[in-house]
Amino acid sequence: MPRILPLPPDFESDEVRSVFDRIRDRGDQPSPLYRTLAHAPRMLEAWANLAWPLRSQASVGRDLRELMIMRLAQINQAAYQWAYHWQPAVASGLTEDKFRALSDWRNESVFDERERAVLTYAEQISEQAVGDESFVAMSRLFSAPELIELTLTASFYCCVGRVLQALQVDVDTAHERFLP
Numbered sequence: 001m002p003r004i005l006p007l008p009p010d011f012e013s014d015e016v017r018s019v020f021d022r023i024r025d026r027g028d029q030p031s032p033l034y035r036t037l038a039h040a041p042r043m044l045e046a047w048a049n050l051a052w053p054l055r056s057q058a059s060v061g062r063d064l065r066e067l068m069i070m071r072l073a074q075i076n077q078a079a080y081q082w083a084y085h086w087q088p089a090v091a092s093g094l095t096e097d098k099f100r101a102l103s104d105w106r107n108e109s110v111f112d113e114r115e116r117a118v119l120t121y122a123e124q125i126s127e128q129a130v131g132d133e134s135f136v137a138m139s140r141l142f143s144a145p146e147l148i149e150l151t152l153t154a155s156f157y158c159c160v161g162r163v164l165q166a167l168q169v170d171v172d173t174a175h176e177r178f179l180p
Helices: 014-025 032-037 041-056 062-075 079-091 096-107 113-126 132-141 144-167
Strands: none
Touching: 014 032, 014 041, 032 041, 032 079, 032 144, 041 144, 062 079, 062 096, 062 113, 062 144, 079 144, 096 113, 113 132, 113 144, 132 144
């Protein structure tokens, strides 16, 4: 049960409409999370202004970013995050084998060197304990701009999990089938 009910789909102030129109222009509908954040229109705008470039303007492959997001959803027990990123993760090329192996990825052979480095890095960011060894490994595999993108992606999706947990945002029926 949500702690703050999402605004109804037909409720939109001018400030909220500008964000929701951009969502609709992409062919989507405002999610329960966005309709919840819409109670604070300026915060919704700030959220969107960070989230959307991380999704659509990064140079690091979407598959690696979605792998991070899915692992962070597991770590943070953010079922909503998992459900909403299932389709983009599959569209990016991640396989169900990788999803099944994700919780025990260190003992699975389906992940390559870059994926393993990204998973380690995401976990360490979640724990606020990025070690020198991990950062050096990432620096060998990714450029400085890519490291910034991956750091921001992991950090943002740690935040997403915490917001979802605090507000207890429900998954809509269209995404329930992707719940873990």
